[in-house]
Amino acid sequence: MRIPILYNARSVLQRPVSTAFTALGIGLVVAVFIAMLALANGFRVALTRTGSDNNVLVLRRGADSELSSGLGRDAASILASSPHVATGPDGRALASPEVYVLIPLTRLGDDTTALANVVVRGISQSAWDVRNNVRVLEGRRPESGRSEICVGRKIAPRFAHTGVGETLRFAGRDWTVVCHFSAGGSAFESEIWGENEQFMPVFRGEVFQSVSFRLADPAAFEEAKRSLEADKRLTVDVHRESSFYVEQSQLLGRILEILAFFITSIMAVGAVFGAVNTMYAAVQSRSPEIAVLLTLGFHPRSVLASFLVESALIAAVGGVIGGLLALQINGVVTSTTNWASFSEIAFSFMVTPGLLVAGMIFAVVMGLIGGFFPAWRAARLPVVQALR
Amino acid sequence: MKFLRLVLANLGRHKLRTLLTTASVALALFLFATLRTVVTTLESAAQFGSARRLVTTNATGIVFVLPLAYANKLRAVPGVEAVTWANWFGGRYGDGKRFFAQVAVDPESYLAMYPEISLPEDQKQAFLRERSSAIVGRRLLDVFGWRLGQDVTIQGTIFSGDWTFTIRGVYTPTDPVINDDMLLFRHDYLEERIGRPGIAGWYVLRIDKPDNAAVVAKTIDDQFRNSSSPSKTGTEQAFNASFATMWGNVSLLMGTIGMAVVFAILLVSANAMMMNARERTGEVAVLKTIGFSDRRLFGLVMLEAGVMTITGAVIGLGGAKLLYKATNFNAAGFLPGFDVTTRTLMIGAGVALLLMLGSGLVPAVRAARLPVVQALRRVE
Numbered sequence: 001m002r003i004p005i006l007y008n009a010r011s012v013l014q015r016p017v018s019t020a021f022t023a024l025g026i027g028l029v030v031a032v033f034i035a036m037l038a039l040a041n042g043f044r045v046a047l048t049r050t051g052s053d054n055n056v057l058v059l060r061r062g063a064d065s066e067l068s069s070g071l072g073r074d075a076a077s078i079l080a081s082s083p084h085v086a087t088g089p090d091g092r093a094l095a096s097p098e099v100y101v102l103i104p105l106t107r108l109g110d111d112t113t114a115l116a117n118v119v120v121r122g123i124s125q126s127a128w129d130v131r132n133n134v135r136v137l138e139g140r141r142p143e144s145g146r147s148e149i150c151v152g153r154k155i156a157p158r159f160a161h162t163g164v165g166e167t168l169r170f171a172g173r174d175w176t177v178v179c180h181f182s183a184g185g186s187a188f189e190s191e192i193w194g195e196n197e198q199f200m201p202v203f204r205g206e207v208f209q210s211v212s213f214r215l216a217d218p219a220a221f222e223e224a225k226r227s228l229e230a231d232k233r234l235t236v237d238v239h240r241e242s243s244f245y246v247e248q249s250q251l252l253g254r255i256l257e258i259l260a261f262f263i264t265s266i267m268a269v270g271a272v273f274g275a276v277n278t279m280y281a282a283v284q285s286r287s288p289e290i291a292v293l294l295t296l297g298f299h300p301r302s303v304l305a306s307f308l309v310e311s312a313l314i315a316a317v318g319g320v321i322g323g324l325l326a327l328q329i330n331g332v333v334t335s336t337t338n339w340a341s342f343s344e345i346a347f348s349f350m351v352t353p354g355l356l357v358a359g360m361i362f363a364v365v366m367g368l369i370g371g372f373f374p375a376w377r378a379a380r381l382p383v384v385q386a387l388r
Numbered sequence: 389m390k391f392l393r394l395v396l397a398n399l400g401r402h403k404l405r406t407l408l409t410t411a412s413v414a415l416a417l418f419l420f421a422t423l424r425t426v427v428t429t430l431e432s433a434a435q436f437g438s439a440r441r442l443v444t445t446n447a448t449g450i451v452f453v454l455p456l457a458y459a460n461k462l463r464a465v466p467g468v469e470a471v472t473w474a475n476w477f478g479g480r481y482g483d484g485k486r487f488f489a490q491v492a493v494d495p496e497s498y499l500a501m502y503p504e505i506s507l508p509e510d511q512k513q514a515f516l517r518e519r520s521s522a523i524v525g526r527r528l529l530d531v532f533g534w535r536l537g538q539d540v541t542i543q544g545t546i547f548s549g550d551w552t553f554t555i556r557g558v559y560t561p562t563d564p565v566i567n568d569d570m571l572l573f574r575h576d577y578l579e580e581r582i583g584r585p586g587i588a589g590w591y592v593l594r595i596d597k598p599d600n601a602a603v604v605a606k607t608i609d610d611q612f613r614n615s616s617s618p619s620k621t622g623t624e625q626a627f628n629a630s631f632a633t634m635w636g637n638v639s640l641l642m643g644t645i646g647m648a649v650v651f652a653i654l655l656v657s658a659n660a661m662m663m664n665a666r667e668r669t670g671e672v673a674v675l676k677t678i679g680f681s682d683r684r685l686f687g688l689v690m691l692e693a694g695v696m697t698i699t700g701a702v703i704g705l706g707g708a709k710l711l712y713k714a715t716n717f718n719a720a721g722f723l724p725g726f727d728v729t730t731r732t733l734m735i736g737a738g739v740a741l742l743l744m745l746g747s748g749l750v751p752a753v754r755a756a757r758l759p760v761v762q763a764l765r766r767v768e
Binding site for chain 2: 017018021022024025028029031032036039060061062063064065067068101102103104107114115116117170171172202203204251255263266267269270271273274276277278280281285334335336337342344
C-alpha cells in the first residue's frame, strides 16, 4: 500500500528552514541553468529568424561569411536576370546586390573604449521586398541617391547618434538617420541599412559582398543552386538564406551551450549533495516514525517511494523558484560579438516553456538522485532497533 | 587549537555529511575560480601591449586595409623606430571545426618587433629564406599532430583558393598572453599569390619613448586624414582592449553566475551546520554544565564550520589552479594564458571565510546562548 503524499508534505513542513535552504539551493541551480540556455536560445533564435526559406544568398565561392565575400557588378546582374529569381508586382527582379561592411561604433555606457563592430548593409530598393519581415517602425525608407540610413531597432538604443533625424558619421561622411526598422527579432535588427550605391564608393569600391534574392519557386532551391554554381560566368556558392544564418550561429551558440552545461553540472552536484544531507537528516530524525510505518505493514518499497517523493517534492519547489527567478530576465536585451561573422549582435534572453519544463525536470532529477540513498536507508531500517 | 580534536571528532560523526558539504564548497570554489579566471584572462589580454608599440589600422573599420606604401611614410615619422605589418588571412583547415588564426606577416621586421615570440635561430633562418614557409605555435603543432617540414593546406575564405605552407618553425611565446595558437606565414607570399595589390591589414610601430605615443599617433593620423585610406593609430594595448570589449558584458554575466554559485553553496553548508547543531543540543548543554564558556562554544561551532569550508576551499581553489595548469587549457584559442591568478585565489579564500561565517554564525550564536536547564530537560 502506498503511503499518502500528505504525510510527506506535512513532514517537510516540520523542518521549514532546512527544506527552504535545500529548495532554494536547487532553485538557484535551475535559475542559472534556464538563464544560460535562454541566452544561447535567444542568440540562436535571432539568427534563425534572419534567414527565410524562400530566399537565397549568393556569395563568392569559398567565402564563409558575407564579410569575406566579393561579387562584381557583372555577377550581380547575371544573378538578377536568372530565371530562378522571383519578380515583384512591378516586374522587377526581387534581387538585392548588397554591400556588407563592419564599422566600429562605441557602445553607449560608462566604458568609452567599448567598441563594437556594427554591420552596415548597403541594399537595393528591392531588398525591402525580398526580406518581407522587415518593417519600418519610425520615419521613412532612405531615398535613393541620398546619404540616408535606417537603423535596426535593437542597436538604436545602444549607440549614440542613432535616433531618427540625427546624424551618424562614419566612413568620412555624415549620414542622416531617417528611420528605425524591425525585422521580427532577427539579426538584421542589429544592422544599419543604407543604399548600396551610396556605400560602394566610401567603402570597398566597385564590389558587392552578396546578392540576396527571392526564389521564383521556393521548392526549386536545389535546382537554382545547381544551375548558378555550374554557370561558367560565375564563381559563387549558393546558400539557402535560412540555413546560412543558422550556420553562423553554430560557433557561439555551441560555446554558450557548453558553458551552460559545464557550469550547471558542477552547481548541480553541489545542490544534490545538499539534498542528500537534508534527506539523510530527515530519515535519521524520523527513524521511529519509519519503524512504525514498517511495523504497520507498509512495504519497504512504499517507504522508499515515499522518501523519494518527498525529496522530489522539495526539489520541485526549488524548480518552481528557479523558473520564477529565470523568468525575470526573459526579454532582457544583451549584445556580444558573433565571432563567426565578427559583428555585433544584440539579442534577447528567451525563456521558452520548453526551457521551464527542462528546468523543472532537471530539478526533480536532482531531487531523486539526492533522495535515493537516504530513501534506501529508510526502507532498510532495522525495525526493532529503531523502535527501541 | 587544543579543541581541534573535539571538532574533528564531531565532524567525524556524520562522515558523509561532512564529506558532501566539504565537496560542495570545493566545487563551488572551483567554479568560482574558473569563472573569475575567464574575466581576468580577458582583462590581461586587454592590458597586454608594450608601451612602446603602436598599432595603425584603417579608420573606417577593421575589415579595411591600408596601402603597403604607408610603411615607408610611417618609418619617416619622427619618433618611430621600427615598422612592421601584418594581414589577417582567415582560412579554414580541414573541416574548419577547430578555429585558429592565420596571419601574414613581414617575417624579419615582425619577429624583430615581437621578441616575445621566441623561435630557434635555425628555424628563423629557414622562415626568412623560404617564401612559402610558415611558423606555428607549439599548441597548434600538438593539436593537429603536425611535424616540422610538413606541408599544410588551408582554404582561404577572404583570399580564395588552397594555400599550402611548409612548416619551418615552431614558436613558443615568452608572455602567456600571446597566443600559441597561430600560424604565421609570409606577407610577401600573400602579395605574390593575390596579384600584388599592395595591402597591409595593420601596421605595428615601435616608438622611441612611451611618452611620445600620443604625439606620434596624432602625427600619423593627421598625415593620412585626407587620403583615400585614413588611419587610426593607438597604443597596442588599446588595440587589444578593443577586441576584449567586443565580448560585451561577459564579465557581468560571469560575476552574476559566480554569485549565484557561492550563494547556492552557502545554503548547502549552512544547512549542514544547522543540522549538526540541532542534533547536538543536548551535548552543548552538557559541555556548558561542565564549565565550557559561551564564547568557547561559539568558537567551537565556528571552527567546525571553518574546517569544512577551508578544506573545501583549498581543494577547490588548488584544484582549479593545478588542473588548468596541467591541462594547459586555453578554450580552443579563445583565452590564451588561462591561469588562475594569485588574486583570484585570495578572493576565493575570502569567499571561503564568508561561507564559514554565513554557515556557522546562526548555529554558533544559538550554541552560545543555549539555556542549559531547558536543553537538558529535553527528551532525546
